[in-house]
Amino acid sequence: MVVYKTFYLFFSVFYSGYHSVYCLTPLFSLLSASNIPHHISVMLFYTQGLRLFMLQEKFVLVIDDSAIIQQTTKLILQKCDFTANRIHTSTNASDAMKMCQAHCYDIIFIDFNLGFGSTGLQLLERLHQSQIIKHEPLIFIITADDSKPVFMGFSEYEPNDYLVKPLRIEVLHQRLAANFKQHQLNKNVFAAFKSDGIQGARKALQQATTQSAFQHAITALCKSLVNSTPPDTLTSKTDVPNNVIPTAISLLRSFTQKHDYLPAQLYLAELYLSQQQYAEAKEIIEPLRGQYPNHLLIIEFSARLALCRGDITQTYQYWAQAHSMSQSNLERLFGMIWLELTLHPTAELLRHLREAANHLPNSIWDNKHYYCLLAWGLLQQNPLNKPISIERMWCKFTQQKGITIIDRPFVFVLQAWQAAKSGNTFIAYRYLQRIEPNEQTQTSFEFHAVLFNTYQLLGMTKPMLMAFTQLENLITSEARLTHQRIKQAWINTIESSLSNETHEYQHALALYKQQTGDVAGQSIFALWPDNRFDTTLARCLVEILCEGQLNVSHSQREIIMEARWVFESQHAIPTWYQDLKSQYSILHTPVELMTTKGLGHTITC
Known part of the structure; x- marks a missing residue:
């Protein structure tokens, strides 16, 4: 009776993950004809379903800062039919990155709070940016914090599923079976498309048992087309086949006309943006924003679309709305900071x-x-x-x-x-x-x-x-x-505010070469505010000063000090300046002392 109650509690858990729940009615009708108790039958369904995916051959990485939780998770995975020596563990993000570079894992379990160092969210972002997980393993987020900000943060990187601590074997069985089934369907559809085109994909899609599975597989096919780079279609190691994105767009456009499936619509909008087809992206995003005013990804796409169209104010407004929902996206946050520093000042900086x-x-x-x-x-x-x-x-x-x-x-x-x-x-x-x-x-x-x-x-x-x-x-x-x-x-x-060397600059140098003395000096004084510490002008001023041909007003004395400072502040003072200093007493007092007395502060760095 206790066993039955445990199974009943398991199936009372509401599954609200990213992927669909599969229809078990046909199986239930078959089981009811036998003497197998109903709750045990369901448990056997998931266990047998997992065995179909040959879990013994799968490589798994468990990332958690607690050694106890690592070992507990490993034992639970072994009970789910995974092989012990193929279950690897890591305590921090740095080691996890190295392990992911060394091994091609089929499943990765990431704890949100990894103690010192990167969080699980930061690790997931790093894995995506580095393209280490381009082979598309199953990503499960394990967290004791099921608050909205945590889930919002992870949702921007689209993990396969979430598991709330404490981890239960029954829940893990259910989630693994559902995700493996969808994952396998996606792989089959993509392989069929590569070998036999649209007709092959249509045949493979017949394996889908629900509309949700079918819709997800179509979207996954288009993502795999864009993300994969088959060697036989490339001209170099970094090329993406020219027809890949148009093909994906064509498939998604045809699909979304018949199916109101949000992930497919968002991915189509993303592809339009990447191809600078802003009008087409707008046709998708604006109606969705009306339907889902608080959907994080739709708001993010709205900001990107506004930025592409040059609307800085609207870009900032959308980003501010998205940031109020999820504060962990640093690309968005630094984008806002750049806008606040340069183009759109706000009190929020x-x-x-x-x-x-x-x-x-x-x-x-x-x-x-x-x-x-x-x-x-x-x-x-x-x-x-x-x-x-x-x-x-x-x-x-x-x-x-x-x-x-x-x-x-x-x-x-x-x-x-x-x-x-x-x-x-x-x-x-x-x-x-x-x-x-x-x-x-x-x-x-x-x-x-x-x-x-x-x-x-x-x-x-x-x-x-x-x-x-x-x-x-x-x-x-x-x-x-x-x-x-x-x-x-x-x-x-x-x-627009920049200007190159002016006519006045060249004229001042010409006057100096003509040895016009004070006339050249006054021309250089006029240029100095826009050419401060210019080495050429500074030398001209110093030489005219030493020749005694320069009438310096009180306000021009600081310019003379700045001109001298160009050379006196150098680690190795130029020889020509040292020669002048030994000959002319007007250069004897170091500028550093004059500046200290005149401005009331030192310039020692």
Whole structure:
């Protein structure tokens, strides 16, 4: 009686997973003719159903930070007919990534809370981005937290199913049977399509026992077409067959005209966006938004569509709505931060920066570029009269004990920006000179964005134009299309304000070559605010000053100090400047001492 009650409790659990529940009525009618008790019959159905999928040959990875739960899950899986030596375990995301690279797992169980390091959600994002799971294993999320935000976060990466702790063998049997049956149907349909085209797929689809299974298999077929790259259709290792996406679009368009199946409609909209067919995508998304106003993926697609059409305000509004439902999507969050920093200022920036800082460590986004962006954003929110210790902020963000050699250029450019924003031009210039580019900075759009803005604040036209050119080059390597569009929109807004070397610049140099003395000097003074710390102009000013041909007003004295600072701040002071300094007393007093007395602060870095 106790056994019967256990089975009854199992089948009282409402199954509301992503995949369909299969109709068991025909089986029940057969079983009722025998003397087998009803509840045991159902249990036997799932057990025998699982055996059809040869579980002994399947490789399984269980990712959980608790060794006890790992072993318990392993025992439950063995009772489900899995082979013990094919069940592997991992305690953290880092080891799990290495194991997934070394083995081709058929099933992966991921715990949401993995203790120190990446969460299960961050691991799933990393697995998707790295394409390690391109072979499409079954992904099960195991969590004790069945709250809406957790499920919303995972739903954006479409795992196969969710299991709520404590894990029960009966529930696991049911979910495995349902998912394996759908998984096998999907594989059969795809294989049939590859060998015999549409006719082959239609024949394989006859295996579907429910409409839901049929609909899911069609959508999975189109995804497999796009994601797979058969060697016989490729001209290079990275090519996607030219006809694959149009074929998938044609199949989905025909299918969705007869079947109101949301996953297929969303995937068709995604393919339209990828092909820049915005009108077709809009025809799908807008009606769906009316039907499902709070559907996370529909809102996300609405934001992407608005961004493709250049509507920044609407893009931000949709993203803000999606973010209120799921705060764990860092691609969306950093997209919002980029908009808030450059194109769409809002009062929410500080809150979003803090959220990103909490989610960034141990995620796939955990790199110097995004720490640089966060720090830049926080500096913009900070009062100018209260400078921040950037080293301390950087270490807090990165969870490091100190600044590394790789970190230094990022820290120096942020320190230069903060000094320039506060009007401390001498300090800003020294920090800029200390920057030694490395592989990370050369490929970082965020680093060059801060550098460009620093040059802009200082009025350093030539370096600013060089930084802008680098930004244009880097934007083509941005892997995420949404971020690429935002960055391109920002570049477009600042491009019109840029100018190359002016006629006045060339005229001033011509006057200097003609040895016109004060006339040339005054021309250079007029150019200086837009060409601050320009090496050529600075040398002209210093030489005219030493020749005693320059009349310097009180307001022009700081320009002279800045011109001298171009050379005195260098680690190796140029020989020509040292020669002038030994000959002319006007250069004897170091600019650093003059600046300290005149501006009331030191410039020691």
